[in-house]
Amino acid sequence: xxxxxxxxxxxxxxxxxxxxxxxxxxxxxxxxxxxxxxxxxxxxxxxxxxxxxxxxxxxxxxxxxxxxxxxxxxxxxxxxxxxxxxxxxxxxxxxxxxxxxxxxxxxxxxxxxxxxxxxxxxxxxxxxxxxxxxxxxxxxxxxxxxxxxxxxxxxxxxxxxxxxxxxxxxxxxxxxxxxxxxxxxxxxxxxxxxxxxxxxxxxxxxxxxxxxxxxxxxxxxxxxxxxxxxxxxxxxxxxxxxxxxxxxxxxxxxxxxxxxxxxxxxxxxxxxxxxxxxxxxxxxxxxxxxxxxxxxxxxxxxxxxxxxxxxxxxxxxxxxxxxxxxxxxxxxxxxxxxxx
Amino acid sequence: xxxxxxxxxxxxxxxxxxxxxxxxxxxxxxxxxxxxxxxxxxxxxxxxxxxxxxxxxxxxxxxxxxxxxxxxxxxxxxxxxxxxxxxxxxxxxxxxxxxxxxxxxxxxxxxxxxxxxxxxxxxxxxxxxxxxxxxxxxxxxxxxxxxxxxxxxxxxxxxxxxxxxxxxxxxxxxxxxxxxxxxxxxxxxxxxxxxxxxxxxxxxxxxxxxxxxxxxxxxxxxxxxxxxxxxxxxxxxxxxxxxxxxxxxxxxxxxxxxxxxxxxxxxxxxxxxxxxxxxxxxxxxxxxxxxxxxxxxxxxxxxxxxxxxxxxxxxxxxxxxxxxxxxxxxxxxxxxxxxx
Numbered sequence: 268x269x270x271x272x273x274x275x276x277x278x279x280x281x282x283x284x285x286x287x288x289x290x291x292x293x294x295x296x297x298x299x300x301x302x303x304x305x306x307x308x309x310x311x312x313x314x315x316x317x318x319x320x321x322x323x324x325x326x327x328x329x330x331x332x333x334x335x336x337x338x339x340x341x342x343x344x345x346x347x348x349x350x351x352x353x354x355x356x357x358x359x360x361x362x363x364x365x366x367x368x369x370x371x372x373x374x375x376x377x378x379x380x381x382x383x384x385x386x387x388x389x390x391x392x393x394x395x396x397x398x399x400x401x402x403x404x405x406x407x408x409x410x411x412x413x414x415x416x417x418x419x420x421x422x423x424x425x426x427x428x429x430x431x432x433x434x435x436x437x438x439x440x441x442x443x444x445x446x447x448x449x450x451x452x453x454x455x456x457x458x459x460x461x462x463x464x465x466x467x468x469x470x471x472x473x474x475x476x477x478x479x480x481x482x483x484x485x486x487x488x489x490x491x492x493x494x495x496x497x498x499x500x501x502x503x504x505x506x507x508x509x510x511x512x513x514x515x516x517x518x519x520x521x522x523x524x525x526x527x528x529x530x531x532x533x534x535x536x537x538x539x540x541x542x543x544x545x546x547x548x549x550x551x552x553x554x555x556x557x558x559x560x561x562x563x564x565x566x567x568x569x570x571x572x573x574x575x576x577x578x579x580x581x582x583x584x585x586x587x588x589x590x591x592x593x594x595x596x597x598x599x600x601x602x603x604x605x606x607x
Numbered sequence: 608x609x610x611x612x613x614x615x616x617x618x619x620x621x622x623x624x625x626x627x628x629x630x631x632x633x634x635x636x637x638x639x640x641x642x643x644x645x646x647x648x649x650x651x652x653x654x655x656x657x658x659x660x661x662x663x664x665x666x667x668x669x670x671x672x673x674x675x676x677x678x679x680x681x682x683x684x685x686x687x688x689x690x691x692x693x694x695x696x697x698x699x700x701x702x703x704x705x706x707x708x709x710x711x712x713x714x715x716x717x718x719x720x721x722x723x724x725x726x727x728x729x730x731x732x733x734x735x736x737x738x739x740x741x742x743x744x745x746x747x748x749x750x751x752x753x754x755x756x757x758x759x760x761x762x763x764x765x766x767x768x769x770x771x772x773x774x775x776x777x778x779x780x781x782x783x784x785x786x787x788x789x790x791x792x793x794x795x796x797x798x799x800x801x802x803x804x805x806x807x808x809x810x811x812x813x814x815x816x817x818x819x820x821x822x823x824x825x826x827x828x829x830x831x832x833x834x835x836x837x838x839x840x841x842x843x844x845x846x847x848x849x850x851x852x853x854x855x856x857x858x859x860x861x862x863x864x865x866x867x868x869x870x871x872x873x874x875x876x877x878x879x880x881x882x883x884x885x886x887x888x889x890x891x892x893x894x895x896x897x898x899x900x901x902x903x904x905x906x907x908x909x910x911x912x913x914x915x916x917x918x919x920x921x922x923x924x925x926x927x928x929x930x931x932x933x934x935x936x937x938x939x940x941x942x943x944x945x946x947x
Contacts, residue, residue, distance in 0.1 A: 430862055450860070485856075492848055493861040497868045499904060500840060502923040507900045508832055509926035516825075518930045520790070521833040522770055526934075527867040528837045532927050536920035540913050547908055554905055558898065560847045564839060565894055568887055573880050580876035583842040586849035587872050590858045594866075 269294045269371040269470065275322065275385050276301055277310040279433060280402045281376030282441025285315045287474035290443040298366045301377065307360070310438040320366030322388055367392040372470055375401035380541045382409055386416035386424070393420050400427045400467045404490065404538075405545040406454045406483035422458035425467045426483060427451055428490075429476060447475030454483040491549035496557060498539050499550070501532040609634045609711040609810065615662065615725050616641055617650040619773060620742045621716030622781025625655045627814035630783040634810075638706045641717065647700070650778040660706030662728055707732040712810055715741035720881045722749055726756035726764070733760050740767045740807045744830065744878075745885040746794045746823035762798035765807045766823060767791055768830075769816060787815030794823040831889035836897060838879050839890070841872040 272288060274281040277299040288294040299316035301307045307319045367373070367389060375385055382403060393399070399417075403409045406426050413424045431449040433440065451471040455464045468478045481489065508517050543550055567575040612628060614621040617639040628634040639656035641647045647659045707713065707729060715725055722743060733739070739757075743749045746766050753764045771789040773780065791811040795804045808818045821829065848857050883890055907915040 430860065452860070479860075489857055489860050492851070492857050493865050497844065497865055499908075500844065500901075501868060502920045503900050503904055504837065504840065504897065505923035505927050506919045507897055509922055511832070514926070517829055517832050518926075518933070520770065520792070520819075520829045521930065524871045525833050525837055526931070527870045528841060529923075529927055530867045531864045532920075532923045533931070534924070536917050536924050539920050540917040543908060543916055544911055544913050547911065551905070551908060554901070554908070557844065557847055558901055558905070560843050561840075561894065561898055561901075564843055565891070565898070568839075568883060568891060568894070571884055571887065573884050576883055577876050577880040579846045580842045580872075580879050582849055583845035583869075583872045584874070584876050586854070586858075587845050587869055590861065591866070591873070593858070 271296045271370045273298045273366055273370045273373045275375045276377035277315055277438050278436045279440040282310060282315045282438050283445035284374055286441050286443035287446055291473040293473035300366055306438055313438055315438055315441055318361055320361040320363060364392045370397045373397060373399040379403040383412035383416050386413055390417050398463050398466055399424045402429050404542050406486045408545040410483045425459050425464050426454045449476050450479050451476040452479045452481055452486055454481055454486045487546050487549045491546055491553045495542055495546055495550050496553045498531050501529050505529050505532045611636045611710045613638045613706055613710045613713045615715045616717035617655055617778050618776045619780040622650060622655045622778050623785035624714055626781050626783035627786055631813040633813035640706055646778055653778055655778055655781055658701055660701040660703060703728060704732045710737045713737060713739040719743040719885060723752035723756050726753055730757050730760060738803045738806055739764045742769055744882050746826045748885040750823045765799050765804050766794045789816055790819050791816040792819045792821055792826055794821055794826045827886050827889045831886055831893045835882055835886055835890050836893045838871050841869050845869050845872045
């Protein structure tokens with residue numbers, strides 16, 4: 268049982284973590300911290316969190332903090348924790364120091380571009396017994412940011428990446444079963460103690476996740492190949508088509524294959540810009556390998572080498588079939604007729 | 608009402624055309640012709656077709672024709688149409704001449720690589736009142752093949768492409784509603800009469816399809832962009848990953864975005880080899896445009912130009928959203944909460 272959990276960002280990822288911990292009875296108190304006052308108030312209203320904290324003047328404009336206070340209560344602002352006749356959170360948001368006081372676990376689930384600013388803001392208030400983890404889609408850059416922001420306290424930071432998501436966001440999207448059966452990759456640092464890593468792992472396991480461990484570099488190479496590159500490729504294709512003079516005609520004939528292929532191009536441009544830049548070296552490596560592969564296919568196509576094309580297509584079909592079979596075998600128990 | 612329809616290939620596409628015509632009461636007799644004796648026998652058994660024809664010694668090995676006869680009946684082979692006490696098809700397959708005699712409409716739904724051989728085989732038997740159409744995914748090459756194989760009779764050939772498909776095949780995959788609400792593109796020739804084009808259009812409309820008209824060249828450019836290129840790109844990515852030394856590790860972390868992006872790489876390698884080669888010029892043009900787009904994105908990524916990356920990602924997201932909204936509006940009536 269975690270006594271106190273602090274979550275920065277209570278949208279789909281952070282909010283679902285909170286809901287899952289509560290459902291499992293694995294956390295006594297959950298404090299949500301965020302810049303969007305309305306979202307924090309909504310998370311409180313939905314019972315996702317028990318109290319709201321503000322992320323400090325560095326990360327939150329004064330007006331936003333004031334709005335947060337207004338959203339939570341029409342009473343005049345009072346010192347945090349001093350409101351009488353109700354929970355502190357209903358009266359005014361907690362300061363960062365109060366939010367973090369006595370916390371067992373802190374999860375960063377805000378946009379990754381904010382990671383370093385949040386870590387820098389919490390560093391002065393980080394007590395010895397508190398472990399910090401995150402949910403960012405890239406890890407090498409997060410580790411570098413953590414080293415800069417936390418200094419020696421980086422030993423308390425266990426980087427993580429839950430492999431789960433949906434196309435929705437905000438507190439209303441948070442669900443208690445988002446992580447069930449999904450992987451959470453922990454990319455522990457040399458400075459982390461095994462006990463601290465295990466505490467983070469246990470929290471994710473309480474949410475239903477399966478723990479995997481990779482180094483930050485392994486993580487970034489893997490996800491550059493199977494996630495970041497496909498996103499870039501899908502965005503590139505839709506943009507390419509949309510810029511053609513006869514784009515309307517083209518889209519008119521696009522069918523279900525195109526829809527599935529480009530589904531990930533419906534993702535947040537800001538988030539994927541940040542991920543692309545954050546994982547630039549690994550993504551460039553994968554992109555270069557892919558462009559070389561396309562150059563090869565282009566040559567086969569230009570010379571009409573059907574046998575070579577078929578070898579590539581066949582190998583891909585076979586590999587994908589094997590992969591899908593493995594997934595289905597792993598996910599088999601709940602439903603015998605998995606749709607693929 | 609079509610008196611007699613002849614369908615080459617009674618798998619998903621040809622078989623569903625047959626079933627839809629029958630359901631609509633739009634065809635009196637349907638003759639299936641094909642090389643795979645077991646498939647033809649199965650189509651007959653399922654009631655998809657009323658009789659089986661053989662596609663001639665040029666296209667069918669003698670042993671396959673014999674197998675077809677054996678599959679259809681254990682009685683000794685007799686002259687087509689002369690079997691007493693039952694439908695001719697139950698006794699022996701029809702010759703190509705008999706199959707085509709008095710046909711109103713012929714649909715070619717066999718693999719596109721067989722198109723020219725089939726057209727050459729039917730040319731001598733093609734009566735003046737018969738119209739031929741096809742279901743091939745590429746059109747310029749089909750038109751060229753038709754001109755070579757049919758000579759002056761090419762005026763009787765109205766090329767077509769139903770935009771419908773599933774991951775299943777064979778007669779058992781055939782369903783009567785495959786084409787409802789789907790587009791069928793007709794790429795008429797200058798030699799076609801409007802009356803003949805309209806007869807083909809009417810048959811597809813009877814199946815529930817919506818008729819669109821493009822030139823063969825327009826068709827091939829459009830589908831190179833929205834179908835053929837995405838297939839090549841998906842095959843390329845899966846093959847690229849599968850060939851890496853750490854492919855197993857990579858596939859282990861591939862998630863739903865990867866699954867959707869690569870779904871079309873599960874398609875038949877032979878079919879897509881043929882389509883790639885058949886539409887080579889247009890596909891090369893689209894591939895070159897895409898490779899130029901990737902080179903641009905690579906440069907933006909390498910220089911850390913987040914604003915430029917975001918413009919591309921944003922434009923793509925916006926265009927895809929518009930497209931999906933248009934699709935949903937077009938498909939709205941049956942279900943108010945379309946899943947996207």
